[in-house]
Amino acid sequence: MKAAGVIAAGLGERLKASHPGVPKPMVPVGGRPLAHWVVSGLLAAGVERVTVLLNSRGDAALEA
Numbered sequence: 504m505k506a507a508g509v510i511a512a513g514l515g516e517r518l519k520a521s522h523p524g525v526p527k528p529m530v531p532v533g534g535r536p537l538a539h540w541v542v543s544g545l546l547a548a549g550v551e552r553v554t555v556l557l558n559s560r561g562d563a564a565l566e567a
Contacts, residue, residue, distance in 0.1 A: 504551045505550045505552070506550065507553050508555075511526075514560075526560065528555070
């Protein structure tokens with residue numbers, strides 16, 4: 504089984520001005536959240552299990 508880890512634990516400081524209150528993994532890029540593109544690419548590469556590491560504010564990303 505191929506597995507991958509995605510580190511999504513940053514605070515997104517550089518994105519706060521353009522996307523206030525939006526967790527970085529949920530910032531829209533091309534009509535979809537940034538996390539969508541990362542996970543989709545991994546799945547397309549044959550990865551079967553993806554683990555996403557979040558920071559202490561990860562609940563906001565999980566709720567979105």
